[in-house]
Amino acid sequence: MQRRSQVLAATLVALALAGGCTTEKKVFEEYSKAGTQSEQARSGTDAEGFYVSALERARASLGKVEQSDALYNLGAFYRREARFPEAERAMTESLALARESGRFDDLAIGRRQLELARDLAALNRWHEGAPALRTLTPLVARYPADEAADIRLLAEVYRERLATLGIDSRGLPE
Numbered sequence: 001m002q003r004r005s006q007v008l009a010a011t012l013v014a015l016a017l018a019g020g021c022t023t024e025k026k027v028f029e030e031y032s033k034a035g036t037q038s039e040q041a042r043s044g045t046d047a048e049g050f051y052v053s054a055l056e057r058a059r060a061s062l063g064k065v066e067q068s069d070a071l072y073n074l075g076a077f078y079r080r081e082a083r084f085p086e087a088e089r090a091m092t093e094s095l096a097l098a099r100e101s102g103r104f105d106d107l108a109i110g111r112r113q114l115e116l117a118r119d120l121a122a123l124n125r126w127h128e129g130a131p132a133l134r135t136l137t138p139l140v141a142r143y144p145a146d147e148a149a150d151i152r153l154l155a156e157v158y159r160e161r162l163a164t165l166g167i168d169s170r171g172l173p174e
Helices: 002-018 024-040 044-061 064-080 084-101 106-122 126-134 137-142 145-165
Strands: none
Touching (some): 024 044, 044 064, 064 084, 064 106, 106 126, 106 145, 126 145, 137 145
């Protein structure tokens, strides 16, 4: 399967270059798009290969914004695949790069914090995830309804779990 992903990635780059897609940013975008399409087609191995290729491209020749985006996509993929330690590492790095770049708005930073809170919950590290979720409290109303509902639902789960652990759950989104 690894070989198949490598062949697909090489083919994608060749097609991008042949189609006039000569900038590193365009190749990065094509890898990211191919990752999403592969994931939608339920080809997890291919999706991971494309997401990793996008990250490698971003690290080699692009900036913190692209690196953060690539790590966000890879981390969200790992979470959906129940690979939570990998998801947590990718999302932690994505969040740090997003903050360092200074080019992400509050909602984009918040999406990374939400993903991180999900990962930490899955790893049974509730006390670590709660601060990330608390930062979303003033932002909830600014998200689209479906995302706001996801935040509130996760906060509810956090409140219940923190209560059983005897940890203060004040400040979580309502």
